[in-house]
Amino acid sequence: MDSLTQIVLGGAIGNAVAGKKLKNRAVLYGAIAGTIPDLDVVVGWMTDPLTALEIHRGVSHSILFAIFASFLLGFVVYKIEKKNGLTYEEGYWLFFWGLFTHSILDVFTSWGTRVLWPFDYMFAFKSIFVIDPLYTLPFIYFLIRSMREKNNLRKRMRFNNLGLIVSSSYLALTLLLKALAFYKFTDALDRVNVSYSALSVKPTAMNVVLWNGIVETKDSFLIGEYSFFDTSEIKFQTFPKNHEYQEHLENHVLLKRLIKVSEGQYTFTEDNDKIFFNDLRFGLLKNDEEDIQFAFSYDFYVDDDGQLSVREVKKEKRDGVKLLRKLWKRMGGV
Incomplete structure (x- = not known):
């Protein structure tokens, strides 16, 4: 805390x-x-x-x-x-x-x-x-x-x-509220016949009304939100794992450390010839059609000593404020 x-x-x-x-x-x-x-x-x-x-x-x-x-x-x-x-x-x-x-x-x-x-x-x-x-x-x-x-x-x-x-x-x-939210997510997944291997449910920022669900399938992760004031079905957003990007890093200690820290909930994305490791556990910081950023992302680079390193992608305070406003509105239900 x-x-x-x-x-x-x-x-x-x-x-x-x-x-x-x-x-x-x-x-x-x-x-x-x-x-x-x-x-x-x-x-x-x-x-x-x-x-x-x-x-x-x-x-x-x-x-x-x-x-x-x-x-x-x-x-x-x-x-x-x-x-x-x-x-x-x-x-x-x-x-x-x-x-x-x-x-x-x-x-x-x-x-x-x-x-x-x-x-x-x-x-x-x-x-x-x-x-x-x-x-x-x-x-x-x-x-x-x-x-x-x-x-x-x-x-x-x-x-x-x-x-x-x-x-x-x-x-x-x-x-108790988490148990209720967990049931809602499992019920929603059963309704659409999604085959999944893991489901993680947690509250969003500063409340226990709006909950986030991360669903692992064979090739992707599904992320959805549920508010206790919702009157419609839970909708999930799909994020491909893209684990093929890790083929050349399979045995690298940095990748192993990142996977361990993320508890296995991660994806890879590519942007401007850069490869990003996205830790999904804390959800999305930005979720616009043309601009998606996870709360914790890391990009790989070669340091001055010629060694492969990672650095956390910078987060802007205004994005955090915008996210809180969006979550506050979303708590009211859809």
């Missing part, structure tokens, strides 16, 4: 563990814990975009990291706050749950996370977008109400618990 949401979740966890003793300082420590796993992006800034993608949500998001990092971080907080009655155990659990719930929340997103690192498997429920105001804003409200209760500890913890209950209930609701 986005940084603000993880800060709020971490703050609420810190408050739940040590709020009665440390009050708002517990929120601060929890917010720090909720931020730490995403510091792996700093490592990503020092390398190329592909390596940064491979690093993100890896070791720092694992349960092993939460277990062992909490020994040190919990001890530091214990030394600072023992005069206020905080025990070492409370310091440990404050950081453990702050770190681990960060990873659990990320599991619900389309990206997922390697909770069981070093096992190289990305757990992803794909039921919530990385930014979802309906999850975050009520959570912020209850946390702020809790933080304002500095003397009435019972009321303080009640507001904090309400924030955790409401946010967790919303996550459970996203799983």
Whole structure:
């Protein structure tokens, strides 16, 4: 999830563990814990975009990291706050749950996370977008109400618990909504007798009303959208795999890395004598008849050392704004 949401979740966890003793300082420590796993992006800034993608949500998001990092971080907080009655155990659990719930929340997103690192498997429920105001804003409200209760500890913890209950209930609701959307996609495919090997369903940007479906067939991927307000059948857009473009790159390490990052959901396209690798997982940024661009695309080029390299295709902010407006309108149904 986005940084603000993880800060709020971490703050609420810190408050739940040590709020009665440390009050708002517990929120601060929890917010720090909720931020730490995403510091792996700093490592990503020092390398190329592909390596940064491979690093993100890896070791720092694992349960092993939460277990062992909490020994040190919990001890530091214990030394600072023992005069206020905080025990070492409370310091440990404050950081453990702050770190681990960060990873659990990320599991619900389309990206997922390697909770069981070093096992190289990305757990992803794909039921919530990385930014979802309906999850975050009520959570912020209850946390702020809790933080304002500095003397009435019972009321303080009640507001904090309400924030955790409401946010967790919303996550459970996203799983139910995904199941309903998944059924709609499978029903639509059955109606047109499409033979497919895989179907991936996930929410579009910042909502759980409009859902995106990626369908893999033998030679192509079909991409469609479904809103709970739709009154017409789901329509699919076809994107040929064009995997013949990879014949000369079959054993190249770059291609293997890209395929792994894309979880096998990719196509090739050619434009102006350039070959592009398109990661389909996050849908289309532009979808006009004469201008189609996926949210994540990479083009191959030969670097100054004569080595084959890839670079991410640049994204324009105005395209993102245009996409959000289009999605907002599409949520209303067709």
